Each structure stands twice: as structure tokens, then as C-alpha cells.
Amino acid sequence: MDLDDAPAVPFLGDALPLVASDPRWIAVALDDLDAVHADHLHCERKAAQSALSLIRSYPERSGLVAAMARLAHDETRHVVQVAQLMAKRDQTASYDHGDDYAKALRDHIRKREPERLLDRLLVFAVIEARSAERLRLLADALADPKVAALYDSLAIAEVRHRDVFLSLARDAAPTTWRARAVELAAIETAILVDHPIAARIH
Ligand SMILES: [Fe+2]
Ligand SMILES: [Fe+2]
Incomplete structure (x- = not known):
């Protein structure tokens, strides 16, 4: 299947x-795209750092190391890309x-191994999935076609990242x-309900 034919909301998968x-x-x-982009830049930065932090914690897991190195890249x-977009907007x-x-999500990561690894992978999968959903909403709503195309490509990438984390979780705790x-999806729902609606990615 071509990526462009992928379901628009695959994050609702089972x-x-x-x-x-x-x-x-x-x-x-x-209504405040500058604020969204400013937050988005840090979301991408933190995603890279989170992937690298898993390499620091689990160097003996070669599959994880390779996947997280690619994901951080x-x-x-x-x-x-987001920095370039902001520069074009003089921001x-x-x-x-x-x-x-x-x-709030990280607070649900259990402290002891091997549960800790599973929870870190699944929390990152949740964050990727939520990011993908919101980047998709932006891609579909943005008026500037170039910026919309950028958000389309980012949304596709974050869906792929969600699946990288889910497959690592499956391998770690079959x-x-x-x-x-x-459980973590239900926890995320409760967190979202309590969370203000703001011009941010989350
Ligand atoms: Fe990303
Ligand atoms: Fe990602």
C-alpha cells in the first residue's frame, strides 16, 4: 500500500x-500557529533525546539500539525542518x-525492570500516536500548501515511529x-480530559 493511501486515523488501531x-x-x-511551531520544535527535540536515552539505558539490546538510532536521526x-519553517516566518x-x-504520562512508568522498559516504550508510542494525530489535523487544515505538505510528511513519520515503539514493546514483553x-491508552484519555486545550502539539 502506498503511504498516501494509509488510513487517516491509524492511531485508532486496536x-x-x-x-x-x-x-x-x-x-x-x-489561531496561534507561532505558538504551535514554537512548541513543536521542542517536541521534536525531546523525541530525539528520548530515543537516545533508551540507547543509554539498554545498550545490550541491539535491535533497540539500531531502531532508536534511526528514530533519533x-x-x-x-x-x-521545523526550525527552517520558523525562520521563514521570521520567528x-x-x-x-x-x-x-x-x-503526566511518564508518571505512570513503573520503576522496576522489566516493566520499566515496556512502559517507556509504550509511553513513547502513545506520544508518537498523539503527535501523529495532531500533525495530521494540521496538515489537513493549513492553508499554505507547502506547510501542509511538511505536516503531512511529519504525520506519516510519527505513525511509523509509533509502530517502531509498539514492535519493540511486543518484542520486550510478548x-x-x-x-x-x-491501560496506558485509557490513562492518556484521562490525562487529556484534564489538560487545557492550547496552541501546542500536546
Ligand atoms: Fe518527529
Ligand atoms: Fe516521532
Whole structure:
């Protein structure tokens, strides 16, 4: 199947049953694109750092090391692309003031191994899936065709990253990963309900 023919909302797949974003989010985002891009730059940076942090923690897992090295490379390219977009808009980057959404998810990562590895992989899969959904919403709504095309390519990449994390989770915990993915998807729903709708990726 050609990537362009992929379902528009594959993040609703059975392994990670996330709910759709509040329909008000896209209007809030379009109303302050500078804020969205400023946040997005740091999302991509943090995604690269998270992938590299897994290499630091699990160097003995060669499949994980190779996958995370490639993923960090992708995310770093995304940082370049978002920085270039911001430069075209005469927008400078700003400090990262934190991400309550990601922090709330990370609070559910269990402390002891091997559960810790599974939870880190699944939390990253959730963040990739939510990012993919919102980048897709932006791609479909942005008026500038070049910027929309950029967001289309980024949304496709984040879906692929979600699946990289899910397949690593499956390899790490073949009998328990599906049940834990469902649990974390429900946790993410509860976090989103509590989370303000803002001009940010999360
Ligand atoms: Fe990315
Ligand atoms: Fe990603």
C-alpha cells in the first residue's frame, strides 16, 4: 500500500486505542500557529533525546539500539525542518516551559525492570500516536500548501515511529504488551480530559 493511501486515523488501531482529540483543538491551534511551531520544535527535540536515552539505558539490546538510532536521526531532521519553517516566518525559538502532558504520562512508568522498559516504550508510542494525530489535523487544515505538505510528511513519520515503539514493546514483553498498551491508552484519555486545550502539539 502506498503511504498516501494509509488510513487517516491509524492511531485508532486496536493495539493503542486512543480517543480522538477534542474537536476544538484544531481551531485553537490555527489561531496561534507561532505558538504551535514554537512548541513543536521542542517536541521534536525531546523525541530525539528520548530515543537516545533508551540507547543509554539498554545498550545490550541491539535491535533497540539500531531502531532508536534511526528514530533519533529522523527526529533531529524534524527539528531542522521545523526550525527552517520558523525562520521563514521570521520567528525565533523560545525556551521550553515543559510539557505537563508528557510528564503526566511518564508518571505512570513503573520503576522496576522489566516493566520499566515496556512502559517507556509504550509511553513513547502513545506520544508518537498523539503527535501523529495532531500533525495530521494540521496538515489537513493549513492553508499554505507547502506547510501542509511538511505536516503531512511529519504525520506519516510519527505513525511509523509509533509502530517502531509498539514492535519493540511486543518484542520486550510478548505476553503483556497489549494489555498494558490498552491501560496506558485509557490513562492518556484521562490525562487529556484534564489538560487545557492550547496552541501546542500536546
Ligand atoms: Fe518527529
Ligand atoms: Fe516521532
